[in-house]
Amino acid sequence: MPEKNLTFDVDAVLAHVTEKTRIVFVANPNNPTGSYIPAVELARLRAGLREDILLVIDCAYAEFVTRNDYDMGFDLVDAGENTVVTRTFSKIYALAALRIGWAYCPASVADVLNRLRGPFNLSTAAQAAGKAAVEDAxxxxxxxxxxxxxxxxxxxxxxxxxxxxxxxxxxxxxxxxxxxxxxxxxxxxxxxxxxxxxxxxxxxxxxxxxxxxxxxxxxxxxxxxxxxxxxxxx
Ligand SMILES: Cc1ncc(COP(=O)(O)O)c(C=O)c1O
The missing domain is CATH 3.90.1150.10 (Aspartate Aminotransferase, domain 1)
Incomplete structure (x- = not known):
């Protein structure tokens, strides 16, 4: 979707939704622009999408954000069955080569991910590194x-x-x-x-x-x- 001033444009995305739309992705903050949309805009996006459209909010850079009006969208996840927040260890933890990430999502979405993923998708070493990283506040x-x-x-x-x-x-x-x-x-x-x-x-x-x-x-x-x-x- 074309951006406005290199920033995710909620109205443009909503205007382009069709009956075929199943998933909307937003990287917030975005790469490579560094721009972000504030919590109110994210909520407006969710409110403007049909219930059966999954909204995936990629928060890879969330830890770096210091703006007061920013929010990852966990409340939006809690409010229904159709929003997912994804996170990664590749950025602030600098563990990109270990390929570890996580999602905050409804159990119904986790169930689908568990059925689709490979059986040993996260090595034991990567899990140990991820645990140590999370504890290293x-x-x-x-x-x-x-x-x-x-x-x-x-x-x-x-x-x-x-x-x-x-x-x-x-x-x-x-x-x-x-x-x-x-x-x-x-x-x-x-x-x-x-x-x-x-x-x-x-x-x-x-x-x-x-x-x-x-x-x-x-x-x-x-x-x-x-x-x-x-x-x-x-
Ligand atoms: C917005 C965004 N999401 C996700 C990723 C990749 O994350 P991962 O290494 O966990 O696949 C990147 C990396 O460039 C990114 O810029």
Whole structure:
């Protein structure tokens, strides 16, 4: 569904529902834009969908969000039989290679997932790592706090050198590059790579003039900000 200002558009989605619609997915916050819809919009989406349409809310980046009007939607799950919230250990826990995730969903949905999944879909090692990760609340708090400092810091530095930075509620920023041969996203990618920095290209998401930059360590953020400044001054 086309977005509005790179943000999930509840009205557009509701307008495109047909009798064939069975599932609506929303990534909140979204990747690679970093945008999100607030709790009231999520509730309006659920209220506007038929009862027999499953709403799947992908909250992969939920732990990073610090906005007061954000909500994952657990209340929407509790309120009926047709809403699912999915979570992952791939983001704030940095355990992507272990392939662990979970869902908060009605028992009827869990029953379907249990019948569809492979018999040994989660290894014992992955389960042990997931359990340890959930218990490590200090790690989550430290990672969120780190992101809360360096996300706005990097966004400001990049804006200062003339780049368009989209507001992000996640742990990355989407950056739009100018439309000229020396400063476009392809030139930027080549320049950053020459410095050992590898942003994420977003052409596959329909955003060929942008790159996505993940918030990393302080030294990495300083190195990226310096490189962006040098690139834009060139
Ligand atoms: C919005 C969103 N959901 C889910 C995932 C993937 O999660 P997992 O590693 O648990 O499959 C990603 C990873 O890029 C993502 O951006």
């Amino acid at each position: 200090a790690h989550v708090a430290a990672a969120r706090d780190h992101n809360s400092v360096w996300l706005p810091w990097l966004s400001d530095r990049l804006s200062d050198c003339g780049l368009t930075v989209y507001p992000s509620a996640a742990n990355f920023v989407l950056v739009r590059f100018p439309d000229d041969d020396t400063h476009n996203s392809a030139a930027a990618m080549t320049f950053f790579e020459s410095k050992g920095i590898i942003p994420r290209e977003t052409g596959g998401y329909g955003l060929p003039d942008c790159l996505r930059v993940t918030i990393g360590r302080e030294d990495e953020m300083r190195a990226f900000a310096d490189a962006a400044k040098e690139f834009m001054a060139g």
